[in-house]
Amino acid sequence: MxxxxxxxxxxxxxxxxxxxxxxxxxxxVGTTLGxxxxxxxxxxxxxxxxxxxxxxxxxxxxxxxxxxxxxxxEGRKTFADRSLGNCLACHANSDLSDQLFxxxxxxxxxxxxxxxxxEQLRTIVxxxxxxxxxxxxxxxxxxxxxGENVREDLVGKxxxxxxxxxxxxxxxxxxxxx
Numbered sequence: 001m002x003x004x005x006x007x008x009x010x011x012x013x014x015x016x017x018x019x020x021x022x023x024x025x026x027x028x029v030g031t032t033l034g035x036x037x038x039x040x041x042x043x044x045x046x047x048x049x050x051x052x053x054x055x056x057x058x059x060x061x062x063x064x065x066x067x068x069x070x071x072x073x074e075g076r077k078t079f080a081d082r083s084l085g086n087c088l089a090c091h092a093n094s095d096l097s098d099q100l101f102x103x104x105x106x107x108x109x110x111x112x113x114x115x116x117x118x119e120q121l122r123t124i125v126x127x128x129x130x131x132x133x134x135x136x137x138x139x140x141x142x143x144x145x146x147g148e149n150v151r152e153d154l155v156g157k158x159x160x161x162x163x164x165x166x167x168x169x170x171x172x173x174x175x176x177x178x
Contacts, residue, residue: 048162051144056130060119065126065142065162070170078164079171085141085160087168095175106138113173122169125160141165 047067054061064070079087080096088099090106112121124131127140140146141160160168 051126051142051158054126054142056123056127059123059131060117061122061126062119064166065122066166068163068166070163070166070168072167072170072174074164075167075169075171078160078168084164085168090138093175094178109172109175110178111176113176116172118169118173121172122165125165125168125172141168 047064049063049065049067054065076096078085079093080099082089087093087109088096088102090103092102092104092108092110094110096102116124120131124138125141127143127145128136128138129140129143129145132138139159142158142162142165144156144158146154
């Protein structure tokens with residue numbers, strides 16, 4: 001039996017965001033693998049908290065938004081990436097001293113893990129306005145409450161995914177000392 005099974009699946013971790021998987025594997029192995037991928041994707045994304053479902057209690061978001069722990073190394077990359085977090089545009093961080101142009105609009109993040117608990121840092125990254133009120137200019141990285149005159153193609157989208165938020169939080173809690 002030399003039959004080819006093809007399957008395309010669309011999965012979403014964040015509303016409005018799609019990831020397409022295409023798999024072409026022959027025979028029963030392909031069918032089994034395809035089913036396993038769908039089940040895994042369903043279980044993986046079932047634990048993701050959508051931006052509308054985020055609950056802030058006493059300035060804290062207690063649980064992981066992605067259902068998975070963050071990866072500090074990935075969080076460091078997101079933090080430094082000028083097209084994602086762009087955190088360095090506003091915050092100085094000596095851990096990334098090899099990067100140019102650290103901002104001073106926001107506070108230095110040196111020692112941030114000693115000033116804030118992980119659940120509080122998660123809240124700040126998700127939507128700093130929940131901690132610092134509307135006076136902050138820090139954007140909500142996992143919020144749909146982004147103000148007026150939002151570019152049409154960005155309506156209903158977040159800056160970071162749930163997992164990227166968890167990764168950034170995992171990175172921030174490594175920043176101890178000055």
